[in-house]
Amino acid sequence: MAAVIPALVLLKYVYDHDHLEKEPPAMLLKLIFLGVISTLMAMAGEWIGGTILDNILPPDNFVYRFLMFFIVVGISEELSKYIVLKRRTWNDPSFNCLFDGIIYAVFVSLGFALWENIQYVFGYGLGTALIRAVTAIPGHACFGVFMGFYYGLARKYENYGAHSEAGVYRALSVTVPVLLHGLYDYVATSGTTFGAIVFYAFIAVLFFGAFRIIKNVSASDHYIS
Numbered sequence: 001m002a003a004v005i006p007a008l009v010l011l012k013y014v015y016d017h018d019h020l021e022k023e024p025p026a027m028l029l030k031l032i033f034l035g036v037i038s039t040l041m042a043m044a045g046e047w048i049g050g051t052i053l054d055n056i057l058p059p060d061n062f063v064y065r066f067l068m069f070f071i072v073v074g075i076s077e078e079l080s081k082y083i084v085l086k087r088r089t090w091n092d093p094s095f096n097c098l099f100d101g102i103i104y105a106v107f108v109s110l111g112f113a114l115w116e117n118i119q120y121v122f123g124y125g126l127g128t129a130l131i132r133a134v135t136a137i138p139g140h141a142c143f144g145v146f147m148g149f150y151y152g153l154a155r156k157y158e159n160y161g162a163h164s165e166a167g168v169y170r171a172l173s174v175t176v177p178v179l180l181h182g183l184y185d186y187v188a189t190s191g192t193t194f195g196a197i198v199f200y201a202f203i204a205v206l207f208f209g210a211f212r213i214i215k216n217v218s219a220s221d222h223y224i225s
Contacts, residue, residue: 002129003121006137007114014106017218020097028107034084035111045076070182078177081108096225099217101152109144113137142210143177156224
């Protein structure tokens, strides 16, 4: 329960902000399941990337940490989420409102976070659940918000025939979460008092930005089909 409830609370929060047209429950459940599947894809990418890095750089090296968090972990996890997200929702007729992009991406991201959290809690105990409930779980939700914001804009411009603009927003829907995820992991593992201060300041800004996007897009949601 400690591992699952934080993700469910955030799912409900985002779902409740979908005011214009609610999404099919069966579709949302499948997106959560696909988020779980994306963890396996990410694990494979991280294993391959980590193995390569371990053979070419020492782990205490600045370049090693940068490549590990921004390239190996960030790309493996966020690209895995994006792949299952786009495959399931891009051509779905239910994808007809701007806020839908946020709903879909957050459900995938929290499916990912939910399964990841279960693994951490069973591996490291209840204390881990409490810490991750206010850091990693909301963090994944925030990455999903940014992904979904640009993903929704990409679908909107694609519907309007602006294919180059749609391509830019699709690229941003992966690039921005990767950069945020990499920065999150990098500052979280600094191991210094100053790094801890920077980390909590960063997640405060991240959470504030994500929740502002949710409120603003929800309030101005419109049909894009």
